[in-house]
Amino acid sequence: MAQRPGSAGPRPLRDREAALELADRVVGFARGAEQLEAVVVASEGTEIRAHRGTVEHNVSSSEAAVGVRVVDSGRTGVSWTDVLEDTALEQCVAEARDNSRFSSVDENAGVADPDGVVPTVLERSATGPTDPGVRAKVDLALQIDAGVFGADPRVVGHEGADYLDVSELFAVATTTGIRASSRSSIAQAGTWALASDGDDTASGFGLSFGHRFHEVDPVEVVEEAVRRSTSMLGAVQVPSARMVVVLEPYVTSELLAAVAPMFSGESVLKGRSPYAGRVGEAVAAEGVSLRDDPLDAAAVGAVEVDAEGLATRTVDLISDGVLSGFMHNSYSARCLGTTSTASAVRAGHRGVPGVGPAVLTLAPGTDEPAAILASVDDGLLVTELSGLHSGLNTVSGDLSVGVEGRRIRNGELAEPVREVTIATTVQRLLADVIAIGCDHMRFPWESAGVTLAVAEVTVSGH
Amino acid sequence: MIEQSTVEAALAAGLEGGADFAEVFVEDRRSTSAVLDDGRVEDVASGRDRGAGVRVVVGGTTGFAHTADLSEASLVAAARDAAAGAVGSGNAGAAVELNEVHAPNPNPVSVLPEEVDKAHKVALLGTAEQAARAAGAQISQVSARYSDSRRRILVANTDGVLASDDQVRTTFSVSAVATGDTGMQTGRESIGHTVGFELFDTHDVADLGRRAARRAITKLAARPAPTGQMTVVIGPGGGGVMFHEACGHGLEADLVNKGASVFAGRVGEQVASPLVTLVDDGTVPGEWGSAAIDDEGRPRRSNTLIRDGVLVDYMWDGIRARSEGRESSGNGRRQSYAHLPMVRMTNTYLLGGSTDPDDIVADTPNGVYIAHLGGGQVNTATGDFVFGMTEAYLIENGRITEPIREGNLIGNGPAVLSAIDAVGNDFAMGPPGTCGKDGQGVAVGDGVPTLRAHGLTVGGTAA
Numbered sequence: 001m002a003q004r005p006g007s008a009g010p011r012p013l014r015d016r017e018a019a020l021e022l023a024d025r026v027v028g029f030a031r032g033a034e035q036l037e038a039v040v041v042a043s044e045g046t047e048i049r050a051h052r053g054t055v056e057h058n059v060s061s062s063e064a065a066v067g068v069r070v071v072d073s074g075r076t077g078v079s080w081t082d083v084l085e086d087t088a089l090e091q092c093v094a095e096a097r098d099n100s101r102f103s104s105v106d107e108n109a110g111v112a113d114p115d116g117v118v119p120t121v122l123e124r125s126a127t128g129p130t131d132p133g134v135r136a137k138v139d140l141a142l143q144i145d146a147g148v149f150g151a152d153p154r155v156v157g158h159e160g161a162d163y164l165d166v167s168e169l170f171a172v173a174t175t176t177g178i179r180a181s182s183r184s185s186i187a188q189a190g191t192w193a194l195a196s197d198g199d200d201t202a203s204g205f206g207l208s209f210g211h212r213f214h215e216v217d218p219v220e221v222v223e224e225a226v227r228r229s230t231s232m233l234g235a236v237q238v239p240s241a242r243m244v245v246v247l248e249p250y251v252t253s254e255l256l257a258a259v260a261p262m263f264s265g266e267s268v269l270k271g272r273s274p275y276a277g278r279v280g281e282a283v284a285a286e287g288v289s290l291r292d293d294p295l296d297a298a299a300v301g302a303v304e305v306d307a308e309g310l311a312t313r314t315v316d317l318i319s320d321g322v323l324s325g326f327m328h329n330s331y332s333a334r335c336l337g338t339t340s341t342a343s344a345v346r347a348g349h350r351g352v353p354g355v356g357p358a359v360l361t362l363a364p365g366t367d368e369p370a371a372i373l374a375s376v377d378d379g380l381l382v383t384e385l386s387g388l389h390s391g392l393n394t395v396s397g398d399l400s401v402g403v404e405g406r407r408i409r410n411g412e413l414a415e416p417v418r419e420v421t422i423a424t425t426v427q428r429l430l431a432d433v434i435a436i437g438c439d440h441m442r443f444p445w446e447s448a449g450v451t452l453a454v455a456e457v458t459v460s461g462h
Numbered sequence: 463m464i465e466q467s468t469v470e471a472a473l474a475a476g477l478e479g480g481a482d483f484a485e486v487f488v489e490d491r492r493s494t495s496a497v498l499d500d501g502r503v504e505d506v507a508s509g510r511d512r513g514a515g516v517r518v519v520v521g522g523t524t525g526f527a528h529t530a531d532l533s534e535a536s537l538v539a540a541a542r543d544a545a546a547g548a549v550g551s552g553n554a555g556a557a558v559e560l561n562e563v564h565a566p567n568p569n570p571v572s573v574l575p576e577e578v579d580k581a582h583k584v585a586l587l588g589t590a591e592q593a594a595r596a597a598g599a600q601i602s603q604v605s606a607r608y609s610d611s612r613r614r615i616l617v618a619n620t621d622g623v624l625a626s627d628d629q630v631r632t633t634f635s636v637s638a639v640a641t642g643d644t645g646m647q648t649g650r651e652s653i654g655h656t657v658g659f660e661l662f663d664t665h666d667v668a669d670l671g672r673r674a675a676r677r678a679i680t681k682l683a684a685r686p687a688p689t690g691q692m693t694v695v696i697g698p699g700g701g702g703v704m705f706h707e708a709c710g711h712g713l714e715a716d717l718v719n720k721g722a723s724v725f726a727g728r729v730g731e732q733v734a735s736p737l738v739t740l741v742d743d744g745t746v747p748g749e750w751g752s753a754a755i756d757d758e759g760r761p762r763r764s765n766t767l768i769r770d771g772v773l774v775d776y777m778w779d780g781i782r783a784r785s786e787g788r789e790s791s792g793n794g795r796r797q798s799y800a801h802l803p804m805v806r807m808t809n810t811y812l813l814g815g816s817t818d819p820d821d822i823v824a825d826t827p828n829g830v831y832i833a834h835l836g837g838g839q840v841n842t843a844t845g846d847f848v849f850g851m852t853e854a855y856l857i858e859n860g861r862i863t864e865p866i867r868e869g870n871l872i873g874n875g876p877a878v879l880s881a882i883d884a885v886g887n888d889f890a891m892g893p894p895g896t897c898g899k900d901g902q903g904v905a906v907g908d909g910v911p912t913l914r915a916h917g918l919t920v921g922g923t924a925a
Binding site: 054386400420 | 501504507513522525548581605646690691841847869870871872920
C-alpha cells in the first residue's frame with residue numbers, strides 16, 4: 001500500500017535490504033562473547049469483506065517489528081518491540097539480555113551457524129507483487145457477494161465475501177554471520193455460502209488464492225461455495241461402522257499440517273513423537289512418501305530461507321513407507337548430533353524458533369480421484385473436518401474428528417452425511433492407506449494435499 | 463498513555479470526509495513468559511506491543527487502519543487511511559466532546575507483574591515440574607509455562623465515549639507425558655485469572671503439576687472410546703466449552719444478522735431444556751474473560767442469554783447494536799489494536815441446578831463421564847459442534863468405571879441443549895480459554911455444574 005502523503009510515521013521498510021539493515025543495526029548492540037540474533041518482520045495488507053452489496057469493512061494494515069534472541073553462556077533470553085528507534089532497539093536487546101539471566105544453562109543453546117548452503121532463488125519471490133489498488137479488491141469482494149446470491153435459488157446467504165492480501169518481508173542477522181532475507185506474498189478470496197431447502201440448512205466454502213491479486217479467481221470461489229453448500233442439503237447422520245474413508249485433497253492437507261509436529265526433531269528430542277527412534281522402519285503403506293518441499297515455487301508457503309536464516313531444502317520424512325528422517329532447526333539438530341534441515345519456523349517476531357514445515361506434501365500417486373471413488377464399494381468421502389485441534393494428539397497419535405461428506409456405495413457418491421466422526425490413530429492411518437490420488441493441490445497454509453483413500457477407519461454415527 | 467488532544471485530533475480527522483462515526487483505540491501491552499521443558503528453563507521472553515487502531519464508519523462500511531507510532535501526525539494519518547477505506551458522503555464533521563466512562567473494575571490487582579522479580583516467576587516452573595515428575599515413574603516428560611500480561615487500553619469515539627482500562631492477566635500451565643506399554647499419553651492442567659501475581663497465593667503450581675501427571679498416567683490404561691450416540695455426563699468446571707460451542711457462537715449478533723445461526727429469529731422461543739439458564743458475564747471478579755470495559759469502551763455487563771430454556775437475547779457489539787437501534791451488550795472485543803472489534807463472548811456459564819452430582823451418575827445406567835474437556839468448534843449455520851474429551855470414563859450401571867482414550871464428541875446445538883435432563887448443584891468455573899474467531903484470539907472463561915446430556919455422538923474407535 002502506498003504511504004499517504006503527509007504521513008509522519010516511521011518510514012515503512014521498503015525492501016529486503018532495508019529490513020537487513022535494520023537487523024544489522026540490532027546485531028550491532030551485541031556485547032562481548034554473547035550471541036545475538038535479530039529478526040525483522042514487516043508486512044502490509046488489505047482485508048475487505050462485502051455482504052449484500054455493501055462493503056462491511058475495509059482494513060489496511062502496515063506493521064514492522066523486531067525480535068531479539070540473546071544467548072549468553074548457554075542461557076537464552078528473548079524480547080521484541082515494534083518501536084524501531086535506536087533507543088528502543090537497544091532497550092529491547094538489554095531486556096533480552098536480562099531475561100537470559102533467568103534461564104537454565106544449556107550447552108546446545110545458540111543461534112544458527114552458517115552452513116554454506118546458498119539459498120535457491122524462487123522465481124515467484126524475485127519480484128514484488130503488483131498491487132492493482134484497493135478499488136479492484138473491493139470490486140472482487142462485491143463480485144463474489146453478488147455471485148453467491150445469484151447462483152442458485154437454494155443459496156440463501158453467506159457469512160461475508162472476503163478478500164485479503166498480505167505481503168511480508170523477513171530478515172535475520174546474527175553475530176555468527178547469518179544474514180538472510182525473504183519476501184512472500186499471498187492474495188486470497190473466500191466465502192462460506194449458506195444453502196437452504198425448507199428446514200434444512202447447509203454451508204460450504206469457496207476459496208481461491210495465489211501469490212498476487214490476479215491469481216485470485218472470484219468465479220472459482222462462487223462455484224465452489226455453491227457446490228459445497230448445496231451438495232450438503234439433506235445430509236444425515238449414518239450408523240457407526242468401519243469403512244474406507246476417502247479424504248479430499250483439502251482434507252488431507254489440513255490433516256498433514258496438523259500431524260507435522262510428529263515429524264519434528266524437537267518432538268523427537270523431547271520424547272513427544274511416537275516416531276522417535278524408528279528411522280529406517282516401515283511406518284506407512286508402500287507408496288506413501290512424505291516430504292517438506294519449501295522450494296515448490298508455486299506454493300504460497302514456499303520460502304528461500306528458514307526462520308533462522310538457513311537456505312531451505314527438500315526434507316524427506318517418509319520414503320515409500322519407510323521413515324527417513326525428521327525436520328530440524330539448529331537447536332534440535334545440535335542436540336541430536338545432526339545438521340539443521342532449515343526447518344526453523346516462527347510465529348511472527350516474538351519468541352524462539354520452533355520446528356515445522358513450509359510445504360508439507362505427500363508425493364502424488366497415479367490414480368485419478370474418480371477411479372479411486374469408483375473402486376470403493378462401501379465408504380465415506382470426507383469433504384470437511386471439524387475439531388482437528390481438539391481431536392488430534394500428536395504425542396499419542398490418537399485422532400478423532402468431526403466430518404461432513406458423502407457416502408460412497410458401489411463406487412458412486414450417495415447421500416450427504418453430517419454429524420459423524422472418524423477415528424483412528426495417525427500411525428494406523430498411514431499404514432492403512434490404500435490409494436493415493438494424482439491430484440496434487442496446493443493450499444494457502446504449510447501443506448499441500450492429494451486424494452487419499454484409507455481402509456478400516458471407524459465412522460461414529462447413530 | 464496518550465494526550466487527549468491527540469485522540470481528539472485523530473477523531474476529527476476521521477470525520478473530515480463526512481463520516482458517521484470515528485473511534486480511536488490505543489493499547490499498550492507488556493507481557494512476560496517463561497517456559498520449562500525437558501528439565502530446563504529454555505527461555506524467558508518479554509516484550510511490548512503498543513499502538514493505536516482507528517475505525518471510521520460511513521453508512522454500513524467500516525474503514526480501519528492502525529499504527530505503532532502514537533504521535534499525533536501518525537494517528538491523524540491512520541484516521542485518514544481509515545476514512546479513505548469507508549468513503550462516502552455522510553454528515554459534516556463536527557467537534558467532539560468526550561465524556562469519561564466510569565465502569566467498575568471487577569479485577570482488583572494486588573501484585574502487578576512488573577513488581578515481581580523474574581526469578582520468582584521462573585522458580586514456579588521448577589516447583590510444578592518436580593511435583594509432576596514425582597507423581598509416578600511413568601512420567602517421561604514435563605513442560606510448564608508461566609505468563610503474565612498487563613494491557614492498558616483507551617477508547618474514544620465520536621459518540622463522546624472516553625474510557626480506559628488496565629487489564630492484568632496471569633496464567634500457568636503444566637503438560638506431562640506418561641509412557642507405558644501402550645505408548646504415550648498426555649495430561650495438561652492450566653489456571654488463569656485476570657489478577658496479578660497474587661494468583662499463586664491461592665493456587666499451588668505443585669498441585670497443578672500433580673494433576674496433569676495423574677491425568678497422563680490414568681490415560682495409559684485407557685481403552686478405546688466407544689462409538690455412537692450415548693448419554694454423556696460432564697463434570698463441573700470445564701464443560702462450559704460445550705455451551706460455548708453448542709450455542710455461544712450461535713448467539714453472537716454478527717452471525718445471527720447474516721442468517722448464519724440456527725438461533726436466528728428465535729428470541730422468546732424454547733431453545734433448550736427448562737433446566738438451562740445460560741449467562742455471559744464480563745464482570746465476574748478475577749475471571750479470565752472479565753474486564754471493566756469492552757474494547758469499544760462500553761461497560762461490561764452480565765447478560766442472560768437463555769433463561770429456563772427460553773432464548774432471551776443475543777450478544778451485541780457497537781456496530782450491530784447501532785444498526786438495530788439498541789444498546790451494545792458490552793461484547794465488542796478485539797485481539798489487539800491492529801484488529802477490528804467484533805461480537806465475542808466473555809465468561810459464558812450455565813447456572814447451577816439442584817441435583818446432587820453423585821445422583822446424576824448413579825441415575826445413568828450406561829454412558830460416558832467426561833472429567834476434562836479440550837477445545838471445540840462449531841458450524842453456527844447448521845448448529846453441528848464438536849468438543850474434545852481429554853479425560854473421560856465409561857459409566858456402567860450407574861458407576862464411573864474404566865478410563866477411555868481421548869477424542870471428539872459431535873452433536874447438534876439445539877438438539878443437545880433440549881436433551882439436557884439433569885443439572886447439578888456443584889457449579890465451578892473452568893480453566894482459562896482462548897476463543898478463536900476470524901483469526902482473532904481473545905481470553906474467555908466458562909463454567910458449568912455437573913450435567914447430563916443426550917444425543918451426543920462419541921467419536922471413538924471401539925467396535
